Amino acid sequence: MRCPGRSRSCDAGVYYVGSSAQRSAPSGRRLVVGAQRSAPSGRRLVVGARGCPPQSSAAMSPCKRRFVAGRSFSELGEGNQTLRAKSVHGNLYTPDPTRQIGGVAVRGREDTRRYAVVVGSANMDLVATTERVPAAGETVTGIDFRTFPGGKGANQAVGVAKLGGRCFLIGKVGQDAFGDSLLASISGAGVEVDRVGRVKDASTGMAVILVESGGENRIVVVRGANERVLPSDVDAAADMISSAAALLVQLEVPLSAVSRAVQIAHEAGVKVILDPGPAPAEPLPDSLLEMVDVITPNQLEASVLTGLTRVESQSDAERAGRRLLEKGVGTAVVKLGADGAVVVSRTREPVAIPGHRVKAVDTTAAGDTFAAALTVGIMEGLDDVEACVFANAAAAISVQRPGAQASIPTRSEVDAFLSRHPSRL
Numbered sequence: 001m002r003c004p005g006r007s008r009s010c011d012a013g014v015y016y017v018g019s020s021a022q023r024s025a026p027s028g029r030r031l032v033v034g035a036q037r038s039a040p041s042g043r044r045l046v047v048g049a050r051g052c053p054p055q056s057s058a059a060m061s062p063c064k065r066r067f068v069a070g071r072s073f074s075e076l077g078e079g080n081q082t083l084r085a086k087s088v089h090g091n092l093y094t095p096d097p098t099r100q101i102g103g104v105a106v107r108g109r110e111d112t113r114r115y116a117v118v119v120g121s122a123n124m125d126l127v128a129t130t131e132r133v134p135a136a137g138e139t140v141t142g143i144d145f146r147t148f149p150g151g152k153g154a155n156q157a158v159g160v161a162k163l164g165g166r167c168f169l170i171g172k173v174g175q176d177a178f179g180d181s182l183l184a185s186i187s188g189a190g191v192e193v194d195r196v197g198r199v200k201d202a203s204t205g206m207a208v209i210l211v212e213s214g215g216e217n218r219i220v221v222v223r224g225a226n227e228r229v230l231p232s233d234v235d236a237a238a239d240m241i242s243s244a245a246a247l248l249v250q251l252e253v254p255l256s257a258v259s260r261a262v263q264i265a266h267e268a269g270v271k272v273i274l275d276p277g278p279a280p281a282e283p284l285p286d287s288l289l290e291m292v293d294v295i296t297p298n299q300l301e302a303s304v305l306t307g308l309t310r311v312e313s314q315s316d317a318e319r320a321g322r323r324l325l326e327k328g329v330g331t332a333v334v335k336l337g338a339d340g341a342v343v344v345s346r347t348r349e350p351v352a353i354p355g356h357r358v359k360a361v362d363t364t365a366a367g368d369t370f371a372a373a374l375t376v377g378i379m380e381g382l383d384d385v386e387a388c389v390f391a392n393a394a395a396a397i398s399v400q401r402p403g404a405q406a407s408i409p410t411r412s413e414v415d416a417f418l419s420r421h422p423s424r425l
Contacts, residue, residue, distance in 0.1 A: 120153015121252035159372025215360035290328030
């Protein structure tokens with residue numbers, strides 16, 4: 001058999017498609033990129049997938065070779081039947097362009113592409129800038145006040161979309177003006193919001209943020225409708241989560257909903273990334289951490305999760321990372337603010353990712369940008385260290401701008417930044 005679009009031969013019945021196929025193609029070759037023209041009957045094979053696409057819809061019945069995506073697979077269905085992926089990392093050959101994912105129609109798409117699901121909060125951020133924050137009982141004069149769409153879940157979903165990934169958000173907002181504004185902003189950034197519910201008897205979540213002139217911030221979160229995100233909301237989107245390339249979660253919605261989403265993803269072989277912020281009041285249960293592939297705590301969160309008195313230096317971060325691995329996490333990425341991050345995994349010695357020296361204006365969305373970029377990198381087949389280099393650059397750009405979602409860079413901006421500031425490990 002000849003590979004589509006190339007003169008070299010490949011394994012019979014197998015197409016290698018997209019950026020993540022470089023590792024899986026014979027001799028590491030990337031054989032097909034953007035296979036719309038080469039797929040049978042002009043259909044587009046999904047990025048990153050390997051499989052046995054039929055020569056026509058009529059040929060689907062005898063085509064029963066496994067459709068491989070990382071550790072998981074699904075067989076091709078009959079005729080023009082929609083394919084169900086019980087444990088596929090978002091990589092499906094889809095003969096029917098009207099296919100639905102988790103009950104949500106994929107509008108105007110010919111393929112299901114690799115996508116992420118974010119389960120998390122959506123807030124309106126009320127940001128006051130001041131030279132310094134007031135002490136108890138003190139009043140200070142502010143410099144500026146603005147409103148920005150935010151919330152860790154919404155920020156990270158927008159980040160995934162701006163950085164080149166496809167993303168679905170599961171969450172809730174109130175039936176109020178802030179909710180209307182948030183949905184318009186999030187969907188306008190390219191995020192699918194069909195699974196964001198509206199709540200009548202609770203306000204949209206909001207965060208009151210004080211930002212000092214040096215960029216440091218203090219945040220008070222009023223959860224509002226975010227408290228109404230329930231395990232039943234997650235169960236309603238179980239098919240969507242099970243077919244994703246990655247699940248990204250945080251701790252601004254009830255832990256019961258987070259745990260249920262993680263369980264569904266873990267059982268389906270979907271990569272689980274946990275940004276454990278805001279810092280929990282007590283360590284998370286090991287039963288949850290055992291299902292997490294990558295955790296991304298900052299210094300305070302790492303201290304709470306591990307019981308260490310402080311996490312400030314690289315050696316502290318390595319010790320915290322090892323404790324998280326002992327609790328069952330696959331990889332720990334301990335963030336050290338301006339000093340970068342430390343990657344602690346089971347397959348190599350700890351790796352320090354140095355920070356980029358930039359002038360910080362607002363660090364509000366730095367962690368969310370990091371998590372989103374890390375997720376996109378993992379979706380694209382980067383290893384944990386490579387994905388962290390990409391995430392570190394994205395976060396460095398974000399802190400140079402005010403606001404949350406508005407500060408998140410695009411993919412082209414991160415690529416350009418890395419070309420000017422390559423990371424030296």
